[in-house]
Amino acid sequence: MNRGISRRFFQSAPDKSNLSLEAASGSDADRRLFRQQRILPVCSMDRVMISVRGLGMRLESGGRPVDVLTGVSLEVPARQFLAVAGPSGSGKSTLLGLIAGLDQPTTGRIVVNGVELTGLGEDALARFRGDTIGYVFQSFHLIPTLTALENVAVPLELAADPDALERAQALLREVGLEERAHHYPVQLSGGEQQRVAVARAVARRPTLLLADEPTGNLDSATGKQIIDLLVALNHNLGSTLVLVTHDPALAALADRMITLRDGRIVSDETGNGGAA
Ligand SMILES: Nc1ncnc2c1ncn2[C@@H]1O[C@H](COP(=O)(O)OP(=O)(O)OP(=O)(O)O)[C@@H](O)[C@H]1O
Ligand SMILES: [Mg+2]
Secondary structure, rough: OOOOHHHHHHOOOOHHHHHHHHOOOOOHHHHHHHOOOOOOOOOOOOOEEEEEEEEEEEEEEHHHOEEEEEEEEEEEEEEEEEHHHHHHHHOHHHHHHHHHHOOOOEEEEEEOOOEEEEOOOOHHHHHHHHHHOOOOOOOOOOOOOOOHHHHHHHHHHHOOOHHHHHHHHHHHOOOOOHOOOOHHHHHHHHHHHHHHHHHHHOOOOOEEEEEEOOOOOOHHHHHHHHHHHHHHHHHHHHEEEEEEEOOHHHOOOOOOOEEEOOOEEEEEEEEOOOOO
């Protein structure tokens, strides 16, 4: 089921239950990142990470209701790299936000990592997000009063990591922003802010990484660096990766691609072109 790089990686790995990034055949950046990470949590390829059933989202726009998502059903196995494509306004960001529990759907059911999100209270949802999800927002959502370093350290500090600042610094190095650590978001370019947002999202090695056009503002060299980072998390640490992208080259790295149009899934293809 896993294709491309991921298949090559797993074929070359003697023991899937005990991998480290250093043992992986990725780039130098892959190997440096999370160098303290030794053990991969054991997780079955058959486990379902995301189960979405009959999802509908109706919002008010200009005083009238608009169906932003209609009848969306989707099952994503743990460890899958899923690309989400579709024209502007087709509902990609809305779907990601619902999977992260940032919004409640109008209809339908969402279960993520065994937790039913629909009906959970705000506190429980916040805990679920902190423990399970890394999110790269399309518009970055950095905290304007914190420096780049502090923004990346926030999730680590919330998790009471005693080495939060050191680890945040190492993550900024991985995204090529060591020199910008003490700059505030307003002092950073769009692409630099995007890289800070990616570093923050991956800081806790999330079980599920949701990335909304994470390379949209990046030149191809920097974009590749970010993709290497996300793919390393997916392949080597076993994070499930759901990535919204308009870039066909990036989508081609994925195990599977769904396409949304007018709030509905209109195609669902595996990496080798067959139906999922
Ligand atoms: N809070 C809101 N209130 C009303 N309409 C909304 C709201 N948020 C999104 N929409 C509408 O829902 C539709 C889907 O928006 P969404 O942001 O999910 O699209 P998208 O596929 O991510 O687009 P893009 O590629 O431009 O980011 C759009 O028509 C948008 O105008
Ligand atoms: Mg969007």
